[in-house]
Every structure is written in C-alpha cells, then in structure tokens.
Amino acid sequence: MDAFYNLAQGFVTAATPANLLMCLLGVLLGQIIGVLPGIGPSAAIALLLPLTFGSSPTGAIIMFAGLYYGAQYGGTLTSVLINVPGESTSVMTAIDGHEMAKQGRAGVALGIAAIGSFIAGTLGTLGLMLLAPLLAFAALAFGPPEYFALVALGLTALAAVGGSVLKGLATGVAGLIIGSIGIDPQVGVPRFTFDQMWLFDGVDFIILAVALFGLGEVLATTGMPAVKPILNIGRVLPNRQEWRQARLAILRGTGVGFFIGILPAAGATIASFVGYIIEKKVAKDPSRFGKGAIEGVAGPESANNAASAGAMVPMFSLGVPGSNTTAVMLGALIMFGLRPGPEMFTTNSSLVWAVIASMYIGNLILLLMNLPLASLFARMLQIPYSWIYPPILAICLTGAIANANSVEDAWVMLGFGVLGWLMKRYDWPAAPMVLGLVLGPLFENTLRQSLTLSHGSGMIFLSRPISAGLLAAAVLAIAVPAITALILRQRQISLPGT
Amino acid sequence: MHIRFGQGEVILALLFAALGILWIATAFGMPFWQGFAPQSGFVPFWYGVILVGLSAAIVVNLVRQTEAAAEPPIGKPLIVLAALAGGILGLDLAGFGPSVFLLLLFLFAVVERLPVARSAAVAAATTAVLLLIFKAWLRIPLPTGPLGI
Numbered sequence: 014m015d016a017f018y019n020l021a022q023g024f025v026t027a028a029t030p031a032n033l034l035m036c037l038l039g040v041l042l043g044q045i046i047g048v049l050p051g052i053g054p055s056a057a058i059a060l061l062l063p064l065t066f067g068s069s070p071t072g073a074i075i076m077f078a079g080l081y082y083g084a085q086y087g088g089t090l091t092s093v094l095i096n097v098p099g100e101s102t103s104v105m106t107a108i109d110g111h112e113m114a115k116q117g118r119a120g121v122a123l124g125i126a127a128i129g130s131f132i133a134g135t136l137g138t139l140g141l142m143l144l145a146p147l148l149a150f151a152a153l154a155f156g157p158p159e160y161f162a163l164v165a166l167g168l169t170a171l172a173a174v175g176g177s178v179l180k181g182l183a184t185g186v187a188g189l190i191i192g193s194i195g196i197d198p199q200v201g202v203p204r205f206t207f208d209q210m211w212l213f214d215g216v217d218f219i220i221l222a223v224a225l226f227g228l229g230e231v232l233a234t235t236g237m238p239a240v241k242p243i244l245n246i247g248r249v250l251p252n253r254q255e256w257r258q259a260r261l262a263i264l265r266g267t268g269v270g271f272f273i274g275i276l277p278a279a280g281a282t283i284a285s286f287v288g289y290i291i292e293k294k295v296a297k298d299p300s301r302f303g304k305g306a307i308e309g310v311a312g313p314e315s316a317n318n319a320a321s322a323g324a325m326v327p328m329f330s331l332g333v334p335g336s337n338t339t340a341v342m343l344g345a346l347i348m349f350g351l352r353p354g355p356e357m358f359t360t361n362s363s364l365v366w367a368v369i370a371s372m373y374i375g376n377l378i379l380l381l382m383n384l385p386l387a388s389l390f391a392r393m394l395q396i397p398y399s400w401i402y403p404p405i406l407a408i409c410l411t412g413a414i415a416n417a418n419s420v421e422d423a424w425v426m427l428g429f430g431v432l433g434w435l436m437k438r439y440d441w442p443a444a445p446m447v448l449g450l451v452l453g454p455l456f457e458n459t460l461r462q463s464l465t466l467s468h469g470s471g472m473i474f475l476s477r478p479i480s481a482g483l484l485a486a487a488v489l490a491i492a493v494p495a496i497t498a499l500i501l502r503q504r505q506i507s508l509p510g511t
Numbered sequence: 512m513h514i515r516f517g518q519g520e521v522i523l524a525l526l527f528a529a530l531g532i533l534w535i536a537t538a539f540g541m542p543f544w545q546g547f548a549p550q551s552g553f554v555p556f557w558y559g560v561i562l563v564g565l566s567a568a569i570v571v572n573l574v575r576q577t578e579a580a581a582e583p584p585i586g587k588p589l590i591v592l593a594a595l596a597g598g599i600l601g602l603d604l605a606g607f608g609p610s611v612f613l614l615l616l617f618l619f620a621v622v623e624r625l626p627v628a629r630s631a632a633v634a635a636a637t638t639a640v641l642l643l644i645f646k647a648w649l650r651i652p653l654p655t656g657p658l659g660i
Contacts, residue, residue, distance in 0.1 A: 064644065064649065067649075182561075183565040183566060183569060186558055186561050186565060187527055187562060189558050190559070190562060193558065200551060202551060204537075204551050204555065232591060232592065402591075402618075403637075404615070404633075406591070406595060407614065407637055408641070410595065410598065414602070418651060418653075420599065420654060423602065427596060430592075430595075432526075434592075438582070438583065439519065441523070461548065465548040469544075469547045
C-alpha cells in the first residue's frame with residue numbers, strides 16, 4: 014500500500030499550478046515535436062535543458078516526461094496523415110493507419126490511437142508505480158561489480174537495438190572515450206585534454222546531445238521533399254464495431270509494450286513492432302492487415318505508449334535508460350545533481366512520485382487534447398520544412414552557447430553536428446554515444462573499484478551471481494542479433510535469387 | 512579501379528579507428544597499473560583497443576559488401592553547415608542578435624529561396640524570441656556586438 018500512499022503524495026506535488034503548467038507544456042511540446050520533422054524528443058529535451066536551469070528539478074523532469082510520451086502521440090499524426098512516421102515508434106502505425114486515412118477514416122485511426130495510448134499510458138504508469146520501487150529495493154544490494162555489469166548491459170543492449178550491432182557498439186565505445194576527456198574521476202588529474210583549458214571539464218552531454226540529435230538530424234533532413242498530408246480527418250470516435258475490434262488489441266499492446274519497455278534499451282520501437290506482429294498473428298483474417306485494419310493501429314500505438322512508461326522503470330530504479338530519450342533524461346537528472354538509481358526512491362522520493370503522478374495527468378491531457386484538436390495538429394503538417402529547420406538551428410546554437418556562456422561550445426557542437434550528420438547518413442546510432450558519455454564515469458569508476466577490491470582479478474564479475482547474470486545478458490544482447498543476422502545471410506546465400 | 516562500397520562510410524569508420532588509435536597512444540603516456548589498482552590510462556587504453564577492433568570489423572564488412580546504397584546529395588547540408596560556421600564566427604564580431612538574424616535570413620532567403628520580406632520577418636521574430644527568453648528572462652550573458660545585442 015506504500016505505493017498508493019506515495020502516489021497520493023505525488024499527486025499533491027504534481028497538482029501544484031507550476032507543475033501542472035510544466036506537465037501541460039511538456040505534453041503540448043511533445044505533441045508538436047512528434048509532428049515536426051527534423052527534431053525528436055531527445056533533441057528537444059537537450060535543447061530545453063538550459064531553460065530549466067535554476068528551476069525546480071521536479072517541474073523540469075515532469076515537463077521532460079510529458080514531452081517524451083507526448084511525442085509518441087504526435088508521431089502518430091504523421092504516420093496516419095502522410096505515411097511518414099514522426100518517430101521510429103510509429104513506423105508500424107503507418108501501415109494500417111495511412112490506409113485508414115486513404116479510406117476517409119483518418120479521424121478514427123487518430124481517435125483509436127489516442128484512446129489506446131491513454132489506456133496503455135495509464136496502465137503502464139500503474140506498472141511503473143508497482144514495479145520500480147521493488148526493483149530499486151532489490152538494487153540496493155548492488156556493489157561496484159553489479160553496477161559495472163548493469164552499465165555494461167545498458168550500453169550493449171542500446172547498441173544492439175539498431176540495425177547494426179557493430180556500429181552501435183562502436184558509437185557506444187566512442188561515447189565512453191569522449192566521456193574520459195577531462196579530470197580523472199578517481200585521482201583528480203587531467204587526461205586527454207591536449208593542453209586545452211576548455212577540455213578540462215570534459216565534453217558536456219547537452220552539447221553532444223544537441224549536436225547529434227538536433228544539428229545532425231537537421232543536416233540529414235534538409236533535402237527532404239515535401240509530402241502532401243491528408244487533411245480530411247472526419248469523425249474521431251470509433252463506432253461500436255470498431256471499438257469491439259480494437260479493445261483487446263489495446264490490452265494486448267499494453268501488456269507486451271510495458272514488459273518490452275522495462276528491458277534495458279529494448280524500447281518503444283521494438284514494442285510497437287511486436288504489438289503489430291501479435292495482432293496479425295491472433296487475427297481471424299490476417300489479410301485485412303495492411304489494408305486499414307483498426308487493430309493494426311490500436312496494437313502498436315498502445316504498445317509504444319506502454320513501453321514509454323516501462324522505459325522509465327530501469328531509468329528511475331537502476332539508473333540505466335530504456336530508450337534514447339530516457340538516456341537524455343538520465344543526463345538531465347545527473348545535471349540537476351540527482352543520481353538516478355535505487356537511492357532515488359529514498360533520497361528523492363517526492364520527485365519520483367510526482368513524476369509518476371504527473372504521467373497520469375499528462376495522459377489525460379493528451380487524450381482530451383487529441384480527440385477534439387486532431388485536425389488542428391494535422392494542419393501543422395502543411396508547414397514546409399524550409400520554414401522549420403532554420404529556427405531549429407538557431408535554437409541549437411543558442412542552447413550550446415547558453416549552456417556554459419561559451420562560444421567554444423558552439424564550435425564543439427558544430428564539430429559533433431558534422432559527426433551526427435555522417436552517423437545519420439550511414440545509419441550509425443547516436444543514442445549509444447550519448448549514453449556512453451553519460452554513463453562513462455560510472456562505468457570506469459565501478460570497473461576500477463571492482464578491480465581494486467579483487468586485487469586486480471576480473472573473476473570478481475563472474476563470481477557474484479547478479480553481476481555474472483547481468484554480464485551474461487549483455488553478451489546475449491550482442492550475440493542474439495549478430496547470430497540472427499548471420500543465419501539470415503547464410504539463408505540468402507543458400508537461396509540465390511530469393 | 513571501380514569501388515563499390517560506400518566510401519563515405521569507410522571514411523567514417525576510419526575516423527572512429529583514428530580516435531581509438533589516438534586514445535591508445537595517449538594512454539601509453541599515463542600511469543597504467545599500480546599495486547592492485549588500475550590507474551588513469553588503463554580503462555581508456557582498452558576503450559581505444561576495442562574501438563579500433565570494432566572499426567576494423569566495420570570496414571571489413573563494408574569492403575565485403577557487393578553493392579553500395581545510393582548516397583543522398585551533400586551540397587545543401589554543406590551550405591547549411593558553412594552558414595552556421597559563419598554565424599558562429601559572427602557571434603564575437605557582431606553579437607548574438609545580428610549574427611542569428613543574418614544566419615536565419617540567409618537560410619530562408621538564399622538557401623531556401625523563400626520570399627525576402629517574409630524571411631526577414633520570421634528571422635527577426637525568431638531572434639527576438641530567443642533574445643527575450645535567454646537574455647531578458649534567463650539573464651544568460653549572450654555575446655554582444657556594437658549594437659549591444
């Protein structure tokens with residue numbers, strides 16, 4: 014019952030006018046960012062960080078969380094109306110959602126997505142509320158070897174999510190390398206600063222996140238052709254038959270999405286894929302899928318929203334993010350002087366519970382906002398990208414300078430922006446690099462502490478059951494996709510012409 | 512010789528490998544191990560070794576590919592990058608306000624060929640909003656030029 018008492022306290026904090034405003038602002042910005050191309054929730058949170066300096070961390074994290082799940086709603090609009098997913102989590106929604114729009118049922122697709130997202134987001138938050146404290150309690154027994162193994166799992170799992178495990182691992186290790194610039198956290202001497210004073214503090218995670226997710230994304234998207242949206246929204250509430258078809262899909266999507274979301278780095282994208290596949294498997298007539306089946310929208314949309322709540326479980330309870338955006342949120346928490354992990358539930362209990370409570374409020378705001386305002390948000394899709402990206406660039410530039418009142422940081426952002434553009438161009442994932450930078454000091458400290466404890470023996474990681482289990486999971490996270498890719502390639506070789 | 516793999520991606524992988532080599536070389540000049548405890552150079556050295564190994568594996572994979580994916584043009588992104596570099600250079604010379612305004616105007620009116628009057632209006636409005644938020648509200652000392660903004 015502690016969880017419900019704490020939740021009630023959380024509602025008291027979340028319901029203050031200032032925090033309600035932050036929640037509203039977060040979900041509204043998230044909705045807009047989900048609709049606009051060239052900027053995702055990760056970049057948006059990184060850009061908003063300078064604006065939150067000096068404000069209450071609770072309000073800021075409430076806004077960031079709102080932005081995160083609000084963007085999931087926004088991404089649906091572009092999937093349904095122009096067949097271009099605003100976020101990778103909405104890729105599966107586009108398949109049947111856009112077909113529904115072409116049949117004049119865009120409103121119903123958006124309506125069921127909003128209703129499904131609300132149910133999934135609310136139930137997912139309930140799961141977060143019940144599971145995260147339990148996990149945090151278990152993690153209180155963690156020592157340096159367990160933390161090292163946990164960070165290793167977070168990095169490898171996030172690296173393995175993208176198209177290429179090798180590229181994901183390379184960018185993750187490059188992030189760890191960038192994270193080692195500056196003062197050695199254990200002995201206090203400068204390293205890898207190359208006699209440059211401005212490198213003594215290391216590379217700021219905001220600069221890297223803005224450069225990779227903001228500038229890099231803009232550069233990669235500048236040549237994007239305009240797509241004409243379907244603006245005939247029609248009715249948004251599903252009729253009785255449509256509701257009957259969608260309701261179980263929503264519940265299945267919620268369950269599968271939440272549990273995939275809590276796996277470190279598995280994330281909402283995979284959840285939406287699995288949500289769609291399950292719906293197609295259980296359907297009496299799978300041939301309807303791809304031709305405007307409402308379950309093809311309800312399942313993946315519920316799954317990706319439940320996964321957003323699920324991804325907060327490892328972030329709050331273990332300090333390991335479950336998605337790209339929670340990786341940036343983790344950096345934000347560290348910037349506010351908080352240490353995400355098991356202690357969060359004891360040392361910053363009011364913040365955690367206020368954020369959880371705000372997620373119930375935010376999901377309700379999104380439902381109320383999306384049903385009547387779907388056509389208004391749809392009109393935003395008519396704004397040409399040529400009017401959108403220059404202000405995004407100006408915000409990136411201002412955010413970089415404002416972070417430390419330094420023009421040098423703008424040059425650093427430009428340099429990493431070029432890297433981000435090349436990475437985006439060749440499909441190298443950026444999130445592992447940011448996570449490597451954020452978790453680098455913890456990774457190195459716990460490795461060095463563990464080796465000191467064991468008198469230099471690496472067996473300490475294998476002789477302790479939790480760290481051994483986590484490292485085994487890290488190895489599996491790399492091995493499973495690599496072996497799967499190898500098998501698929503072998504099949505292609507043995508079946509020429511297929 | 513006709514090269515079929517994506518040259519740009521090979522260059523990117525080689526950049527990552529170069530970063531790894533730089534870290535290995537620099538870590539050699541640092542204390543590595545003392546008594547039972549690893550020192551400053553130990554972990555970065557292994558980061559470098561792993562990054563070189565991963566980059567080499569990526570290069571091998573790319574070279575073994577029989578077909579390269581079509582690469583999108585780089586002209587426009589390079590112009591945008593050059594404009595941004597010009598905007599950063601202008602921060603110390605002209606100040607934040609004029610630099611950002613001119614950067615936006617250039618991107619709207621020259622790069623995107625949008626109507627000049629509307630471009631100027633949107634550029635001015637965006638710059639004003641940024642100045643209001645960061646300079647007036649958050650009191651962040653953005654670079655100033657002869658115009659005081």
